[in-house]
Amino acid sequence: MVPGAASKEAVARKPNLREAILCAAEELFSTNGFNAVSVRDIAQAAGANPGSVTYHFKTKDGLLLEIYRRHCVPMNLRRSELLAAAKRIRDPQDRLEAIVRAYVLPAFSSGSDLAGGGARFTRLRAVMSAEGNEVARRIIAQTFDDTSHAFIDAIQETLPHIPRNDIVWRSHFLLGALYYSLVTPERVSRLSRGDADGADAGDAIEQLVRATVAALQAPPLDPAAPLQRRAARTKA
Amino acid sequence: MVPGAASKEAVARKPNLREAILCAAEELFSTNGFNAVSVRDIAQAAGANPGSVTYHFKTKDGLLLEIYRRHCVPMNLRRSELLAAAKRIRDPQDRLEAIVRAYVLPAFSSGSDLAGGGARFTRLRAVMSAEGNEVARRIIAQTFDDTSHAFIDAIQETLPHIPRNDIVWRSHFLLGALYYSLVTPERVSRLSRGDADGADAGDAIEQLVRATVAALQAPPLDPAAPLQRRAARTKA
DNA sequence: GAATTTCTTGTACACTAGTACAAATAGCAT
């Protein structure tokens, strides 16, 4: 590539190149995985120079780290707000639904800074979790588990008769379903044989909430078996 | 590394190196992603020479392709068997549960050739799907969608009052939950605060079946509400 | 307007990637 004219033209106006790099990286990582994307790919997509990436984020890991830092706080903040609002609902059924929605909504679109950034960031988290990315794992463990606990506690309160263990599993499934919905957005419409071609984010959210609420309310797993196991374990 | 003595020792008896390479690749890909693993990594893990990989599978993509070929047929066969058996159950509730179990069981352990290979292969599929791997995408589309349709049809039969669209979504969520459970096996025990430290595959299967059946049986999405939501939703 | 900090560029370097290929070896029928 000729560096002179082309780049000057493409980058004639670069109000915030750092931002553009973050954005491009987010998009590329979330669709192709971390290792499949090179720093040069990112730079090119952002209309920047590979050196700029090094300058702003030092390393490729640093870039990923910054993406997480950028999104984690607003997303969890939004979740906390919605959770607090949901907890004020009196009717247990409505409350449970609101709690689940409070967890799901910000994942599809963080309403703060970037339009649609929530969905993209969630997709990114899904990919990083699948790839077993070490940087992501660390951040998630120390940032998201608190929020997850808060949600699990809130759910537990509306479902006192369900063992916490079951609630944890079902919340876990929720996250998996959430991730997968964002990772393969086209699969649903392919499987529904055209019956529902207009599968959009709104549908996904409502379907996910409905399904999760039902799953959470399901009778717990055979109550005898866990007791046996617990008795056998606590003795040791 | 000294090539002479060490390799001769490690590979003193190599009844089927091709097999070992496939196995090592499966393990490495499914835990680290496709692009994070080099051919040399695979060769070393299999106690083989990088050249052997090229000899047996031509390219890295060819290796991945062979892994899929190896597992897809037995897995879908097993699923078909279990599905056929499930369909013979009279009681609709029991039948639905058996159908879901027929889908889930082979994903956790294909009972044919490799012990535990089902879970590893499912994890691999999860990772490939997250990474948007092109090879995997092609194979899955042409191999798994048939099976998925068969299952969806069977489910639909036990739940005639649920729109097919909703069933598709909920099956989609099942797959996501399934994938995620295998991708992050440690997360559940971390979140359950030690209440259930012995989270094993059996628990996962039963929890997944229970949750999915409940989700599938949930009342369909209010056919009127989407009109309201569509006006209020954030992203088009 | 000059100095200084902040950003951007171009390029270079050490390294690893996937793959190719000739040589060496093993297995096996004859």
Next chain:
DNA sequence: ATGCTATTTGTACTAGTGTACAAGAAATTC
């Protein structure tokens, strides 16, 4: 044994990787 084939090895090659760094441009401050 003797070929013959299938496999395994060692190595080489090109392309692309992450990152470092000097030099230039822009912005900001005094």
